[in-house]
Amino acid sequence: MWVRSLVSFAPAPAPRWPMALQAALSMFVPVGLFTLLGHPSVGLMAASGAFTVIYVAWATPAQRIRILPVIGLALLVCAALGAVVAPWPAVAAIGLVVVAIVSSALHYGYRLGPPGPLFFVLVYGLATHVTAVVGGKRVVDPLLFLAAFAAGVAIAYLIAVVAAVIMHSVRRPDPDSVRRLPRTPSLDADSRALLVRVAIVAVLGTLLSVLLVDTARAYWTVCAGLAVIGVNAGRRAAFVRGNQRLVGTVVGAGLFAGLAFLPIPVWLLPFLLGGLQYVVEILVVRNYALALVFITPLVLIITSTAGAASGVVTTALILERVVDTLVGALLGAASGIVHPRRARVG
Template sequence: MFFVLVFGLSAQITSRHGGARAVDPAVYLAVVAASGAFACLLVAAPLLLPRYRRERPRPRAELFPLQWSALAQTLTLRAAIVGVAGVAAAVVVDPARSYWIVCAGLAVVGLPVGRRDAAERGVHRTVGTVVGGALYLGLAFVPLPVWALGLLLGVLQFAIEMVVVRHYALALVFITPLVLLLIGAATGTAETLPLALERILDTVVGAAVGTAAALAVRLRSED
């Protein structure tokens, strides 16, 4: 899902608005690369402590198994259906927003869950995005200085990490304004209300596509 999301956001942030680019693609790539390198260094920092270096590393075969199991085949088929159907739906809604529709669908089918759980994730995705869009509207109209915006983004990210494994819809209440605020800050051209309404519509369509894909393709455990 995140590959699709990053691809779509990158295209939107570096695209031309009114004949000019708000962000130069080369500068954008440099910032993304530097941020990724910093994140890797931050994650690896505990290895400076001897007690972490003594832990046995997980073998490559365990992290990246070469066998394509029946479960992997099911998830791949569901994802393929979401990709094709999501792009087809975006032709009707707005081709430029196809990445968000596909992401919403992949979020529903990206885990090895049965049809009932997938349908619940679709509802969570929709409800969480609607509430998160409302929260974004409340935050976007507050004139925040740059340092306060950075602090707000950090608070939203912290809230996401605290609740994402406990309640998916609640996590989306914070994920939605985080992503929309990032888009607005990066481009400087995002219209607040239309942007929120577009993302809500895209999520509803994508969640419906993902739920339909999960209902169409059963997990082996459901047979």
């Protein structure tokens, strides 16, 4: 069953190109702008703010205009927390667990849907990585990173606003089909099971990294696990979708390994990242395994080179990312055991 799911394509519930175009532009514009200004590494830091625009794709244009600033602010808070605790690896590891659990509780409680809480944890980890202390000083000034990230969020929101205005003028939503967020967060049985899985992955993934590997790599292990968990409840769904994510993430890490050794000119990077983001958004609702083949190198390019002093991706770094991905994805898939057999398939 799960093998077939790796190569099958589900029908898209709605045309995906508008969301894919917004996501691609939100990635392309900040990277391209800062590259033209002679600061490509700053552009990569700003590019992580583009994750704002991929949330609440189900919402009406008017709803997106209201909700996305809150999403962007939440992402910025996670980034700020990561930058604050970056000098203290032990504190950053504890913060990783706390951010994963709290952001997931709020995400599931407010029923935000795909892409899940992954990117809140990712930007926290990216902030700790980029602004870490090496040789007695920060790799990147925290204020520079947060300013670049905030610029990326603002650019993504402006693109979403323009798209919302255009879409609202073309097609008005049916009032009976409008979905509303709850006023206060609440967790049903499925959401509680997902939150337990997040806690398991966050705690075990962080402990394994701290005790056996490297504290600085814990965030990627946890993020790989969260990519597996997603927002699907039910034991059968957990293992089928978990295997999809496991295979897609590992293959995507291999694609990153291939791209890392290509002599990609700086001016091509905005097109590469924007193109990857577009493909991801087109595929994500049809075949998640295939989507992860492209989202994994996208995220790894950003996390591995944003703010890097040398900008060089080594073989050791690639192997580290592959190992961390494998461990996290296995933890995420195995955590599906917490769902009872009678649980609803999400």
